[in-house]
Amino acid sequence: MGRDVTALRIRDLTVSYGETRAVEGVSLDVAEGESVALVGESGSGKSTVLKAITGLAPDWTGGIEIFGRPRGHRPDKALAATCQMVFQDPYGSLHPRRTVDAVLTEALRIHGIRDDDRVSRTLSEVGLDARFRFRYPHQLSGGQRQRVAIARALILRPRLLLLDEPTSALDVSVQAEILNLLKRLRAELGLTYLLVTHDLPVVGFLCERLAVMRGGRIVEVAPVAALRDGAFADPYSRSLHAESLRHDTEADP
Amino acid sequence: MSLAEWLTTDAPASRGQALAGRAHATARLLARNPLAMVGIVIVLGLVLVAAFAPWLAPESPVGQNLSRRLLPPSAEHWMGTDELGRDILSRVIWGTRITLMIVALVAVIAAPVGLIVGAVSGYFGGWADRLLMGLTDVFLSMPKLILALAFVAALGPGIENAVIAIAITTWPAYARIARAETLTIRNAEFVAATRLLGASHLRIIAVHILPLCTSSMIVRVTLDMAGIILTAAGLGFLGLGAQPPLPEWGAMISRGRAFVLDQWWVATMPGFAIILVSLGFCFLGDGLRDALDPKGRR
Amino acid sequence: MMASPEGSEMRQGPEGAAPGLLSVRDLTVTFPTPRGPARVVDGLSFELGRERLGIVGESGSGKSMTGRAILRLIRPPGRVTGGLTFEGRDLTSLSERQMRAVRGARISMVMQDPRYSLNPVMTVGEQIAEALRTHERPGRAEVRARVREALRSVRLDDADRIARLYPHEVSGGMGQRIMIAMMLIPKPALLIADEPTSALDVSIQGEVLRLMDDLVRARGMGLILISHDLPLVARYCDRILVMHAGRVVESCAASELHRATHPYTRGLLAAVPRMDETRAELPVLDRSAWGGT
Numbered sequence: 093m094g095r096d097v098t099a100l101r102i103r104d105l106t107v108s109y110g111e112t113r114a115v116e117g118v119s120l121d122v123a124e125g126e127s128v129a130l131v132g133e134s135g136s137g138k139s140t141v142l143k144a145i146t147g148l149a150p151d152w153t154g155g156i157e158i159f160g161r162p163r164g165h166r167p168d169k170a171l172a173a174t175c176q177m178v179f180q181d182p183y184g185s186l187h188p189r190r191t192v193d194a195v196l197t198e199a200l201r202i203h204g205i206r207d208d209d210r211v212s213r214t215l216s217e218v219g220l221d222a223r224f225r226f227r228y229p230h231q232l233s234g235g236q237r238q239r240v241a242i243a244r245a246l247i248l249r250p251r252l253l254l255l256d257e258p259t260s261a262l263d264v265s266v267q268a269e270i271l272n273l274l275k276r277l278r279a280e281l282g283l284t285y286l287l288v289t290h291d292l293p294v295v296g297f298l299c300e301r302l303a304v305m306r307g308g309r310i311v312e313v314a315p316v317a318a319l320r321d322g323a324f325a326d327p328y329s330r331s332l333h334a335e336s337l338r339h340d341t342e343a344d345p
Numbered sequence: 346m347s348l349a350e351w352l353t354t355d356a357p358a359s360r361g362q363a364l365a366g367r368a369h370a371t372a373r374l375l376a377r378n379p380l381a382m383v384g385i386v387i388v389l390g391l392v393l394v395a396a397f398a399p400w401l402a403p404e405s406p407v408g409q410n411l412s413r414r415l416l417p418p419s420a421e422h423w424m425g426t427d428e429l430g431r432d433i434l435s436r437v438i439w440g441t442r443i444t445l446m447i448v449a450l451v452a453v454i455a456a457p458v459g460l461i462v463g464a465v466s467g468y469f470g471g472w473a474d475r476l477l478m479g480l481t482d483v484f485l486s487m488p489k490l491i492l493a494l495a496f497v498a499a500l501g502p503g504i505e506n507a508v509i510a511i512a513i514t515t516w517p518a519y520a521r522i523a524r525a526e527t528l529t530i531r532n533a534e535f536v537a538a539t540r541l542l543g544a545s546h547l548r549i550i551a552v553h554i555l556p557l558c559t560s561s562m563i564v565r566v567t568l569d570m571a572g573i574i575l576t577a578a579g580l581g582f583l584g585l586g587a588q589p590p591l592p593e594w595g596a597m598i599s600r601g602r603a604f605v606l607d608q609w610w611v612a613t614m615p616g617f618a619i620i621l622v623s624l625g626f627c628f629l630g631d632g633l634r635d636a637l638d639p640k641g642r643r
Numbered sequence: 644m645m646a647s648p649e650g651s652e653m654r655q656g657p658e659g660a661a662p663g664l665l666s667v668r669d670l671t672v673t674f675p676t677p678r679g680p681a682r683v684v685d686g687l688s689f690e691l692g693r694e695r696l697g698i699v700g701e702s703g704s705g706k707s708m709t710g711r712a713i714l715r716l717i718r719p720p721g722r723v724t725g726g727l728t729f730e731g732r733d734l735t736s737l738s739e740r741q742m743r744a745v746r747g748a749r750i751s752m753v754m755q756d757p758r759y760s761l762n763p764v765m766t767v768g769e770q771i772a773e774a775l776r777t778h779e780r781p782g783r784a785e786v787r788a789r790v791r792e793a794l795r796s797v798r799l800d801d802a803d804r805i806a807r808l809y810p811h812e813v814s815g816g817m818g819q820r821i822m823i824a825m826m827l828i829p830k831p832a833l834l835i836a837d838e839p840t841s842a843l844d845v846s847i848q849g850e851v852l853r854l855m856d857d858l859v860r861a862r863g864m865g866l867i868l869i870s871h872d873l874p875l876v877a878r879y880c881d882r883i884l885v886m887h888a889g890r891v892v893e894s895c896a897a898s899e900l901h902r903a904t905h906p907y908t909r910g911l912l913a914a915v916p917r918m919d920e921t922r923a924e925l926p927v928l929d930r931s932a933w934g935g936t
Contacts, residue, residue: 133845133846133847134844146541147540147541148540167543169543171541171543172542173543176542177538177541179534179537179538180534181534185534185538187539187553189557190553193363198552199542203543222358223356224356226356226359226360227355227356227363228363228367231355234702245538263701264701264873264911264914264915265914265928266701268915268916268928271925272927275924293916293917293920294916296917296918296919296920297916297920297922297925319918319919319920320919332845332846333918335845335846336918337918339845339848339874339875
């Protein structure tokens with residue numbers, strides 16, 4: 093995997109919702125094959141960055157390039173084939189009246205791909221066997237739903253995956269399964285990840301770099317090793333790290 | 346594998362089986378509600394009677410026989426005869442066709458119009474929403490029967506015009522429901538996810554939003570059927586709906602009004618028919634609401 | 644910890660004889676499903692003194708249902724059987740009216756998301772005042788002083804300003820502190836907190852929990868902390884029950900958690916990624932190990 097290609101380049105991104113600025117002057121590069129996390133607390137603007145990249149928050153200024161191609165302000169078909177997103181809530185991200193099969197086939201149909209095999213192939217990639225193909229969401233557990241959501245994001249064979257708190261709504265044991273899956277998929281398919289989370293240990297497991305956001309700005313970009321030794325330059329990053337560390341270590345005193 | 350197992354399996358093997366399984370689950374919920382079953386029997390009865398009217402009706406609905414005017418109900422004429430000596434039972438049976446036609450036409454015209462206007466308005470918001478909902482509110486703010494009367498007066502009396510008038514007065518309520526439903530759906534993550542797959546707005550509305558609005562729409566339309574039947578009967582009663590000698594129930598009551606004190610059956614029998622069918626639709630609508638409500642489903 | 648007769652010693656089985664604050668015997672909650680009744684809580688027994696008990700489990704373990712069953716908040720078609728004794732009274736035999744007097748006044752509950760627990764059309768101050776008036780009849784000036792005192796007790800020092808805010812104007816952490824303040828006004832003997840901080844950011848979680856902990860200790864109350872977060876519960880409780888599929892699979896002192904023996908507990912502990920994560924793969928629960936689903 094070459095590290096010389098930039099999968100995602102964000103320059104001076106500012107996103108506003110009406111009068112308020114949710115993101116201000118954010119710049120970030122993600123190399124192909126890399127996994128980078130945007131961390132911060134609620135209201136820090138981390139999810140808004142993803143929305144701007146995908147076009148779900150169209151009111152932004154600055155520059156966004158995906159594999160060298162500038163992004164427009166709305167979702168479009170060309171983007172769909174290179175960049176997909178996995179949402180936080182496995183209950184809200186699947187249509188309640190559509191089967192797993194309908195969800196996955198729709199993506200292929202939109203792009204005029206006639207490949208019935210790909211549905212079952214993608215399902216098995218995310219660890220679901222054929223029994224799940226014609227189930228409705230209410231017949232699936234939270235973890236299985238999230239696997240379906242990941243399958244939907246993967247079926248068009250994108251190279252960049254945006255992950256918006258993909259495990260925060262799941263149980264601990266299920267979270268481990270999904271994190272393992274994401275790690276395996278990245279290695280197998282050579283994917284690039286931009287992960288949004290508030291959970292620092294998840295970053296330690298899944299990413300190489302993290303960007304700490306606060307009040308709509310990136311305050312620091314650090315290698316993931318900083319999570320182990322606490323070598324953060326910014327005081328806010330250090331306090332975030334300390335609080336997570338305190339929570340983390342109590343289990344095994 | 347038995348049929349029941351095939352329907353209730355949690356691992357359907359095909360699209361068809363998944364659909365059948367869901368229909369089966371809904372039907373089972375419906376079957377557990379006794380009032381809904383009563384409603385189904387009545388509505389099914391209405392459809393069957395309308396379909397087999399020529400064979401079920403003992404006499405012609407329009408055949409006059411002035412020698413047997415205004416006979417009370419008897420073994421020969423179960424519902425008696427009217428002022429022109431026509432068998433009321435036969436007229437009520439033939440009348441099911443007219444009622445069913447009105448109901449079906451109104452549903453076919455008003456429900457889709459309301460659904461689409463509401464979904465488009467709710468999904469896009471902004472000026473489209475303001476324009477469409479402004480129009481809807483204009484229609485909603487006028488009393489239904491008066492508005493229908495005005496339309497019939499303008500278009501001329503007759504059953505087709507009555508249907509059009511009723512449809513015009515019914516769709517705004519459906520548009521409001523569809524819009525409210527769409528507003529709760531349009532920000533759902535599955536809509537965002539589908540947009541990211543590159544789906545067009547048209548596709549999202551047609552494939553993702555409309556199907557979620559339809560169940561509440563079916564319930565509402567079924568519950569409204571009673572009102573539609575009554576409005577149609579009201580127009581018929583006022584002489585602006587079906588014209589004589591068509592055996593329309595409202596028109597029949599209107600004719601019977603003159604004799605209501607001495608020959609009560611002339612107006613009462615079609616009145617019973619209206620009540621029974623209205624009740625049938627109400628029960629069915631209530632049952633459907635419980636069976637189709639995704640929140641009540643486990 | 645108060646020097647109550649039952650003290651802080653551990654009672655692990657249902658055999659504990661001393662009458663504590665709350666005694667739960669063979670509590671079972673069943674819900675009907677198309678495939679027959681489902682036992683969401685299955686024969687749960689424990690004794691609670693004036694101590695902090697953590698109930699940990701994943702979704703569907705029955706932990707929240709346990710909290711609700713204690714307050715008799717399970718609605719039909721759910722069915723609750725078993726014994727609930729609180730301060731020597733049999734809760735199962737109380738009328739709904741008597742139960743309302745227990746709820747709030749003797750046992751309080753803090754729920755997950757303060758945005759849904761607070762009334763959106765009343766100011767914070769009005770709601771606290773309302774909570775005061777339901778239990779006693781203080782004068783106007785006294786209400787004012789008590790509201791201020793309540794907000795100060797949860798370290799909201801700018802009490803006069805905050806009392807005038809509406810719930811949508813306060814942050815999540817502030818909202819949860821206001822909830823705690825309201826819940827503690829009638830001086831309950833037992834506080835049940837169901838995922839009190841899972842809607843909050845990590846940095847605020849600690850603050851709110853430390854605050855709740857201080858208040859519970861200072862007042863010598865009992866606390867049942869219900870959560871999915873094992874490390875968090877271990878930190879703020881004396882004793883832990885780990886629930887799975889309606890049953891308690893492990894019961895131990897919080898300080899002994901690292902010596903937990905049940906494979907489910909061990910699996911849960913291992914499945915959480917750590918800050919110093921170096922594992923290439925996280926261990927996944929082998930649910931067949933204890934016949935779970």
